[in-house]
Amino acid sequence: MVTQVFEIIGAPILAFIIGIFFLGLFRKIIARVQWRYGPPIIQPFLDLIKLFHQRGFSHGPIFDWGIILSLTGSIVLILFIPFGGMCALSSSGGLLVILYIMLFAPLWFALSGGEGANPNISIGISRKFILALGYEVPFLFVLLTAMSYYKTISIVDIVNAQENFHWALFSPLFLSGIAYLMILPAILGVRPFDIAGAPQEISSGPAVEYGGRYLGLFQIEHAFSLFIGIALFVDLFLGGGGNPVTFFIKMTVVFILVVFIHAVFPRLRIEQALRYLWRWPVAFSLLGLILVLVMR
Amino acid sequence: MILEYLLIIVFGGALLTYFLGKISSKLRNFFAVFISLTLIAIISCLYGRPLQKSYFHFLNLPLILRLDPFSWFFAIATQTITTLSIIFSLSYMKGKERLNFYYFSVLLVNAGMLGIVLSADLVSFYIFWEIMSWATFLLISYNRGPALAAGMKYIIMSIIGSTAMLIGIISLYVNCGSLNIAQIASFITQASSGYTLFILIAFCIAFGIKNALIPFHTWLPDAHSEAPTPFSAVLSGILIKMGTYGFILFMYAIAGLSVFLNLGGGSFHYILSLLAAITIIVPTFIAVLQDDAKRLLAWSSIAQVGYIILGITIGTSLGFLGGLFHFFNHAAFKALLFLGVGAIEYRTGTRDLNSMGGLIKKMPITFFCVLAGTLGLIGVPLTNGFVSKWLIYKALILGRHPFLAFIALFGTWGTILYSYKLIHNIFLGQLPEKFKNVKKIPVSMRFPILFLSLVVIAFGILPGIPLKVINTIAASFGFQPQNVTIWGIASETGVLNMVNIFAAISVALIFVWFLFRVGEKKLSIAQDNNYAAGAYIPKDKYHYTVEFYEPLFRMIKPYFKDFADEFYLLLVRGGRNLSDRLRKIYCGDLSFYITYIVLFLAILIILKLGLKLW
Numbered sequence: 001m002v003t004q005v006f007e008i009i010g011a012p013i014l015a016f017i018i019g020i021f022f023l024g025l026f027r028k029i030i031a032r033v034q035w036r037y038g039p040p041i042i043q044p045f046l047d048l049i050k051l052f053h054q055r056g057f058s059h060g061p062i063f064d065w066g067i068i069l070s071l072t073g074s075i076v077l078i079l080f081i082p083f084g085g086m087c088a089l090s091s092s093g094g095l096l097v098i099l100y101i102m103l104f105a106p107l108w109f110a111l112s113g114g115e116g117a118n119p120n121i122s123i124g125i126s127r128k129f130i131l132a133l134g135y136e137v138p139f140l141f142v143l144l145t146a147m148s149y150y151k152t153i154s155i156v157d158i159v160n161a162q163e164n165f166h167w168a169l170f171s172p173l174f175l176s177g178i179a180y181l182m183i184l185p186a187i188l189g190v191r192p193f194d195i196a197g198a199p200q201e202i203s204s205g206p207a208v209e210y211g212g213r214y215l216g217l218f219q220i221e222h223a224f225s226l227f228i229g230i231a232l233f234v235d236l237f238l239g240g241g242g243n244p245v246t247f248f249i250k251m252t253v254v255f256i257l258v259v260f261i262h263a264v265f266p267r268l269r270i271e272q273a274l275r276y277l278w279r280w281p282v283a284f285s286l287l288g289l290i291l292v293l294v295m296r
Numbered sequence: 297m298i299l300e301y302l303l304i305i306v307f308g309g310a311l312l313t314y315f316l317g318k319i320s321s322k323l324r325n326f327f328a329v330f331i332s333l334t335l336i337a338i339i340s341c342l343y344g345r346p347l348q349k350s351y352f353h354f355l356n357l358p359l360i361l362r363l364d365p366f367s368w369f370f371a372i373a374t375q376t377i378t379t380l381s382i383i384f385s386l387s388y389m390k391g392k393e394r395l396n397f398y399y400f401s402v403l404l405v406n407a408g409m410l411g412i413v414l415s416a417d418l419v420s421f422y423i424f425w426e427i428m429s430w431a432t433f434l435l436i437s438y439n440r441g442p443a444l445a446a447g448m449k450y451i452i453m454s455i456i457g458s459t460a461m462l463i464g465i466i467s468l469y470v471n472c473g474s475l476n477i478a479q480i481a482s483f484i485t486q487a488s489s490g491y492t493l494f495i496l497i498a499f500c501i502a503f504g505i506k507n508a509l510i511p512f513h514t515w516l517p518d519a520h521s522e523a524p525t526p527f528s529a530v531l532s533g534i535l536i537k538m539g540t541y542g543f544i545l546f547m548y549a550i551a552g553l554s555v556f557l558n559l560g561g562g563s564f565h566y567i568l569s570l571l572a573a574i575t576i577i578v579p580t581f582i583a584v585l586q587d588d589a590k591r592l593l594a595w596s597s598i599a600q601v602g603y604i605i606l607g608i609t610i611g612t613s614l615g616f617l618g619g620l621f622h623f624f625n626h627a628a629f630k631a632l633l634f635l636g637v638g639a640i641e642y643r644t645g646t647r648d649l650n651s652m653g654g655l656i657k658k659m660p661i662t663f664f665c666v667l668a669g670t671l672g673l674i675g676v677p678l679t680n681g682f683v684s685k686w687l688i689y690k691a692l693i694l695g696r697h698p699f700l701a702f703i704a705l706f707g708t709w710g711t712i713l714y715s716y717k718l719i720h721n722i723f724l725g726q727l728p729e730k731f732k733n734v735k736k737i738p739v740s741m742r743f744p745i746l747f748l749s750l751v752v753i754a755f756g757i758l759p760g761i762p763l764k765v766i767n768t769i770a771a772s773f774g775f776q777p778q779n780v781t782i783w784g785i786a787s788e789t790g791v792l793n794m795v796n797i798f799a800a801i802s803v804a805l806i807f808v809w810f811l812f813r814v815g816e817k818k819l820s821i822a823q824d825n826n827y828a829a830g831a832y833i834p835k836d837k838y839h840y841t842v843e844f845y846e847p848l849f850r851m852i853k854p855y856f857k858d859f860a861d862e863f864y865l866l867l868v869r870g871g872r873n874l875s876d877r878l879r880k881i882y883c884g885d886l887s888f889y890i891t892y893i894v895l896f897l898a899i900l901i902i903l904k905l906g907l908k909l910w
Contacts, residue, residue, distance in 0.1 A: 076797070119838050144693065271851065
């Protein structure tokens with residue numbers, strides 16, 4: 001009981017620290033790729049402190065509650081994801097609940113943005129949903145493959161089955177693993193799939209009206225979503241981690257890979273993204289599913 | 297005895313409502329609400345009391361009424377939704393013409409539905425089925441104009457279904473000699489599998505048409521969007537589920553679990569599941585393309601019916617639980633959504649999604665209710681839709697149907713797309729100038745939608761209450777009972793515990809709320825303030841709603857047409873051409889007919905003479 005309470009409190013805090021660290025690392029690596037020195041690695045955290053000191057403005061009740069509930073959804077989701085041997089809510093519904101709570105954050109975020117009248121918001125939301133529809137197809141195939149292969153819907157069981165370096169990435173699930181890597185930039189919303197945010201084009205899309213505390217909460221939400229997307233990959237394909245340290249190292253490796261992709265690619269248009277997502281990742285993940293079904 | 301009284305009350309109430317309306321409209325309204333509330337009270341008192349009663353003899357066949365957990369569950373859902381719809385009608389229909397007729401028809405539909413779920417033999421089943429179908433036709437075409445065409449489309453398909461059912465009933469009577477459901481069930485166990493298949497297909501056509509299973513769905517979008525809105529809620533919430541009732545009755549009560557699952561080498565139930573999967577995916581994406589709020593909800597109804605049938609036909613205990621629970625949930629949130637859209641139509645006079653926006657400022661309660669309804673529709677955790685969909689997905693994954701599970705899960709993303717479009721285009725964004733003076737809705741409209749949103753949320757946190765009833769139903773059909781607790785479900789293959797999720801969400805919410813409250817107080821400003829950066833901008837609409845998913849639209853439009861509808865229309869056109877040709881011969885002019893007769897006689901004479909000559 002005491003360990004569970006500790007895990008429930010500890011997991012979101014750890015996720016917060018790692019997510020904010022990733023945001024700093026992100027800016028640093030991009031700067032170095034572009035031959036700049038870059039900001040200090042704790043800059044996103046300093047930004048947060050600044051943002052929480054500024055005055056935010058609101059367009060109405062759902063504008064506030066949307067962002068609050070969106071962040072709530074992300075925090076709850078983190079409780080369901082095993083993190084190096086700790087999983088606070090391991091026995092409450094498994095991977096299916098994770099899939100569903102993953103809808104929570106973007107949906108409430110979109111509802112919050114919807115209260116504004118800025119055209120960039122509606123463009124961004126429309127793009128976000130279409131993009132999500134795009135990567136959801138291969139994503140669902142990947143998750144179903146994992147669930148069929150390990151014959152469970154519990155993500156903790158999937159992690160346990162990969163103990164002693166029986167990583168799913170080097171098992172018949174490797175095709176699904178490749179498919180997940182192919183859609184990971186879309187899940188995290190980095191280039192070439194930063195279509196919904198698109199800073200230079202639609203001024204951060206749904207987040208354009210946020211300022212002060214709202215922007216701060218949005219940054220935390222962004223950090224959490226980075227954590228969730230990568231932690232899920234590590235859990236499903238890289239065998240989770242015996243302790244939080246190895247888990248963190250695995251996450252960092254995957255994240256740096258994603259940042260390199262972000263650094264070199266230009267942004268796609270939404271149709272191009274949809275066409276790409278429904279072609280190669282779907283082909284790989286579908287092949288992976290058929291392979292697993294034939295083998296079992 | 298009480299079952300007969302139940303039917304007498306509802307049929308008599310319908311007639312009496314009509315005649316009371318001749319005296320005073322207030323009395324009529326009061327009486328209609330009174331009758332339906334009485335029926336709710338009676339039905340809820342009958343919980344857990346199995347009853348059976350033979351009430352009439354027709355051609356030496358006893359006509360029987362019975363009540364068991366299965367029919368009780370459908371009866372209470374039917375009566376609740378109809379009652380709420382009648383209460384909603386009080387202000388929605390005020391000032392419309394032919395109101396006596398309207399209330400009479402609604403109560404008649406109610407009577408038909410109660411009769412269907414209570415009858416224990418196929419003669420009464422068929423009679424009540426027809427009463428329901430025809431009364432529905434009267435209500436769909438109530439508004440005249442395009443509603444007449446929609447009603448015609450509905451009744452033609454309904455008659456085709458009834459004919460298929462009648463063929464099945466006659467064949468059963470000839471072969472079995474009895475139309476009592478219990479006796480048919482024992483007859484089917486000895487019958488050849490080919491005959492069972494024939495019977496099931498005949499009845500599945502009838503139920504599939506009522507349930508709008510693809511490819512029999514084409515009547516539904518027109519009928520749902522043209523019917524008076526309170527009745528659309530009944531239509532979508534409960535009336536089309538009479539098909540679901542029939543499916544379950546014939547699959548599990550008559551054919552039986554093992555016979556049904558082994559029929560055609562196990563392929564029959566799998567084909568039905570595939571049809572259900574198609575019914576999920578195609579209508580979901582057609583719904584994304586709609587601009588009329590009620591039409592969007594109508595297509596969404598078809599898609600949700602797909603989930604119900606998928607859960608039921610997969611043939612496992614979890615799937616059955618999920619399917620039947622989803623029936624109940626869909627009745628709640630789809631009725632809620634139709635009534636919510638009706639409330640908006642009542643105040644704004646439009647249901648065109650492109651011309652609204654910003655109504656959250658004028659109708660906050662309606663917004664809250666419609667939001668609860670769409671969250672249930674998507675199946676967000678802590679709403680009832682989540683639990684039923686979770687059960688269906690889990691049944692599909694554990695039953696080794698990953699592709700069906702994929703379709704069900706992917707349909708959920710499509711659901712998000714159209715649900716968000718519904719909420720955003722009506723309530724969020726800017727308020728158009730013409731809706732500046734929109735008032736809140738009256739109490740008789742507010743009560744039904746608030747009640748239904750309470751149901752959506754309460755049974756999302758405490759799903760055990762309806763699941764316990766459903767579990768007894770499942771056990772009576774030979775399914776392995778699940779370990780249902782009040783918070784969720786605890787089986788050996790995985791646990792769903794809503795109280796944990798509820799607690800986690802509450803704690804996280806409180807934490808984030810405190811985070812939100814620290815620091816400077818927030819400032820409430822006008823919508824265009826930040827966008828214009830303090831400069832003057834003309835008063836105009838800036839957020840965009842028209843063709844909200846345009847890029848997706850361009851990609852999927854060629855593939856998501858209603859092919860079944862086009863095929864039927866082709867048949868209709870062919871039939872009409874044939875009739876036109878025939879009409880040239882049968883032109884209705886007497887002199888032509890006389891010419892035909894004379895010519896015919898002449899040919900006869902020539903033949904006769906010719907034969908004689910030879």
